[in-house]
Amino acid sequence: MTEFDLREQLITLARSIFMRGYSSGSSGNISLMLPDQTLLVTPTNSSFGDLDPNRLSHITMEGERLSGDLPSKEYPMHLAIYQHRPHTGAIVHLHSHYLTALSCLQGLDPKNCLPPLTPYYVMRVGQLPLVPYFRPGDPQLGEAVGKLASRHNAILLANHGVIVCGANIRDAIFNAEELEETARLYFQLHSMNYNTLNQQNVDELTTVFKSAR
Known part of the structure; x- marks a missing residue:
């Protein structure tokens, strides 16, 4: 896809997320890799609902701004993932309702914050590790995320939200x-007796679908 196509795709998908309630106000940020190995990043204090493709921040992998508005203050967290997970093509950081609620709970397993409720969670995410709280934009947050990025495509940020990557946007x-849907199911089921996939199920899914686990 051309840069023009990628800019338009980012705008369209960001608006879809906003309209369906995964992002509110100016929360969250998105980045994607361009064919020349530079990045488009949503601007600071921008809303997913009304992004302008011409004002997206265009930066290098070293964080130098090439054009557009100032990038989100959390762009160093995105850079850390691209640097440690080089096949990543795009990253989404959300303050979505159920995952943010999950990030505020005590007693989470820092290696995997959600049980394997469905095959789709296992196939798409595998495991959801937790990093401790750092203020938004803190360089230490990027460092903590970077340490996990080579082994995970999604990371829960304590009292903050989630950051998720993929091969493309x-x-x-x-x-x-x-x-987010798995987190919603977890909150609906956690006070009940529920079944999870067993380890054999998880291993089979991981082998067959080469999931992120």
Whole structure:
């Protein structure tokens, strides 16, 4: 796809996320890799609902702004993932309702914050590790995320939200949507007796579908 096509795709998918309630106000940010290995990033204080394709921030992998508005203050977290997970084509950071609620719970398993409720969670995400709280934009947050990025395509940020990557922007958003739906199911079921996939089920899915686990 050309840069023009990718800009338009980012705008369309971001608006879709906004209209369906995965993002509110100016929360969250998106980035994607261009064919020349530079990045488009949603601007600081922008809304997914009314992005302008011509004002998207265009930056290098070193964080130098080439054109457009100032990038989201959380772009270093995106850079850390691209640097440690080089096959990543796009990244979505959301403050979506159920995943943000999950990030505020005590007693989470930092290696995997959600049980394997469905095959789709296992196939698209595999495991959801947790990083401790750092203020938004803190370089330490990028460092913490970068340490996990080579082994995981989604990371929960304590008391903050989630960051999810994919091979391209559609893949990243589909991964994020599946993850949010799994968190919603978890909150609906957690006070009940529920079944999860067993380890054999998880291993089979991981082998057959080469999931992110």
